[in-house]
Amino acid sequence: MAREFELIRWIRERTRIQGADSLQGLVRLGIGDDCAILDSPPDGRGWLMTTDMLMDGRHFRLAEGVHAPELVGRKAMAVNVSDIAAMAGTPVAALVSVALPREGFDAVARGLTRGMRQEADRFGIVLAGGDTNLWNGPLVLNVTLIGLEPSSGAILRSGAKPGDVIAVSGPLGGSLPSGRDMRPQPRVAEAQELLNALGPDLHAMIDLSDGLGGDIRHILTESGGLGARLRATAIPVHEDVRNHFAGEVASDDAAALRHALSDGEDFELCFCVAPKAARRLPRWATQIGTVTDSGQLTVEWGDGRETLWLTGGFDHFRSFGA
């Protein structure tokens, strides 16, 4: 037990609250008591809360020696930050629970803490509490992240309207074979830039964790069963797709797009914007299509064909005339 207490002290020394002048001042009490205490958010804003569990063998490979604990800690924090970004919020405080493999737990815990601390520092997040356990199983860790709602209100999935322009914050696909899936770059600043530029014309937003083709359906469903028409030539395909699936992409025109739509773990933002506001989109945003009232997700090709996008692929048998 002595090593566990020493470990907790070591972690605590790395989680000091920085100052009352920043958002971190909203964390009145951090690690060290039975609970952390957060003050009420200013200006009637709400707290955003999100949680994500990562398991060895499923979301990363630590026991096999593929991923270092620092990288795992960084990803565990970053995927939660990405969810706060998706609502245009600002991350403030994290609670971290870990089930550590008994063998070598000390080095794993320290590596995890360094990785989480590094990512938390990038976004001014306080590590406000957590729970450390040892067991004979593989590493499991859960991060709960609390963020501040923007003063004009969080951007929900449910606000899209027919005619809205759909845009993304960056190129998609090929994240897993390139290892980019372990190094998400949460788009907190970009989301806030969007909100500043667009105001109430920013209708809906989501972060892309499972792939555009699936995640955009969450927006369409939550917005009342809407559809979307994506332009195949406009969707930015990440260079990782060409680098890691060269043979497949060379022999099949649709293959690169299939990767962009379904690989997942891109952690870019996808958002829906009133058409009149599209010219106010920042330069890094790429317009990829339009929200429709069809209830279907379709892809329009350069030659005028339009095909349905079903889970995992294009339905070439149901192409529509131009």
Ligand SMILES: [Mg+2]
């Ligand atoms: Mg999300």
